[in-house]
Amino acid sequence: MQHSIRALAFTLLFTFVVTGAVGQEVYSIWENGPPTSNGLSGPEINEGCPRNISEASLTVFHPEAGKSNGVSILVVPGGAYWVVCVDHEGKAVADLLVEKGYTVAVLKYRLPNGILDVPLQDAQQAMRLMRSNALAWGVSESNVGILGFSAGGHLASSVGTHFKTDYSHGLGDNLDVSSRPDFMVLVYPVISVTEEYGHAYSTLQLLGPEPDSALIELYSNDLQVTEETPPTILIHSGDDKTVHSLNSVMFYSALRNANVPAELHIFEAGGHGYGLDPESASGGWTALVETWLSNRVN
Helix, strand or coil: CHHHHHHHHHHHHCEEECCCCCCEEEEECCCCCCCCCCCCCCCCECCCCCECCCCCEEEEECCCCCCCCCCEEEEECCCCCCCCCCHHHHHHHHHHHHHCCCEEEEEECCCCCCCCCHHHHHHHHHHHHHHHCCCCCCCCCCCEEEEEECHHHHHHHHHHHCCCCCCCCCCCCCCCCCCCCCCEEEECCCCCCCCCCCCHHHHHHHHCCCCCHHHHHHHCHHHCCCCCCCCEEEEEECCCCCCCCHHHHHHHHHHHHCCCCEEEEEECCCCCCCCCCCCCCCCCHHHHHHHHHHHHCC
């Protein structure tokens, strides 16, 4: 009863926006405004991959009645911490997963704009809200995962490795609810922010032009893995010239060294940013993830 009341309470805290789409809802995740502003205002630019984002939101997709498998996934699109590609790495992915019975929330997170805590504030809050609303949405509180692409993979892996730190600095909502994902799916993810392996533009947008060594170590998530990091599957392409595949290799190695269940798939070709593109040589990744999930979640 206590969990049901909590879920209902946080459902009511959402700001509801009617979209006209069946089984789809859009919510603002900060009822009283975010803990930290990123200093942006005015209209967003570019609908498919928006920037100038000043308000984080969740677009939640529900499967048809009777078809839910009880699992929910937070999808975190990429965009080098400069834009958020909510279409091809967000809504398109949600459409596919919903057909498989997953309840999916696509996160449009605020961009750092020089305030590096901002994206992680939004992602942690999104995870807490999804877990708070699990019962109301007819899914399990213990099967709430995260799926991230490119820089969104960095943000997703940050949620999975930094969950013991509250990046809202005690100013967020429902802080008694865990933001730790139960599993992670990382697709061509940025993991490292080092000069050698990181994606230079993502690092610049997140950490600024001259981050110190302590900050680089903190946000290089392969260095933050512990035995409590969630089980993870990683997808990459060997010819990715944007985000080196060693990002996934290093994270996989760190997971295995910490005895965390993990799976790694590196396609010979495919490049970067393909999303669900069936023409990509890496286009078979979704079947691999589906098999992994079916063996992972209850």
